[in-house]
Amino acid sequence: MSLARILVPPKARRGDVVDVRIAIQHPMETGFRMDNNGRKIAKNVVNNLVCRYNGAEVFRAELGSGIAANPYLQFYFLAKDSGKVEFEWVDDAGEKGSAAASIAVTA
């Protein structure tokens, strides 16, 4: 399970576009590097990340080796109701990670 830091504003007003940030601790191994014995290090990147807001998908990213190590993404969603913002991701090795935060939406 990989570590991540997320930033979701705790409060918002209905109709606001809120900005969320996520930074995942991951080497984003390109598959082009060699180890000390000259063997290729297998490609291993976080290839898929999904953000759901109260169960509905608001953002999806398919990432490649062109994303820097410790991928950082800042994006937006439309605040509608109080609830949960969930992030889920998976890397090439099949390792999954997740993070969640709650947001309180006022009228």
Place this chain on the structure above:
Amino acid sequence: MMRHTPNTLRRRVLKGIAGGVLLPASAPARAQLPQSARPPLAELVPVLKDITGGAAVREGRVKLQIPKLAENGHLVPLTVSVDSPMTAADHVRTLYLLSEKNPRPVIAKIGMGPDTGRAALTTRIRLAGAQYVVAVAQMSDGSFWGTATDVIVTETACLDADGV
């Protein structure tokens, strides 16, 4: 190579990016540019074709903010935004970030919808050398819009890719 102002060069790149596939917003789909007028973005032609299925990519609506000079190719900050109201009727469906010279040209494929609220993304990318970075957005009506920005990279990422 001829000298160009940044704007005319960018326009030439956009026009030539897929041999006339990426057209200025006002230009009707017309014959392909002659081979000689095609600037060096040939690597992206098949990639763009895969994405658009041969449809025209018009210039505009997409904005790429990326430093002109990136000191470290392993970590280049980038913000891409698309001029879209992000309503159910008119929103960005998919946003592609492409690199001209990276060993894998598709940097990221982003799925969005009306619930995304704003069609923008900030991230950090790797760049293998000075090159053009291209962003292409597919709107909910199926049309494609794009832009290309050149970046100078002093320390390149992916040195090992060339077997160095």
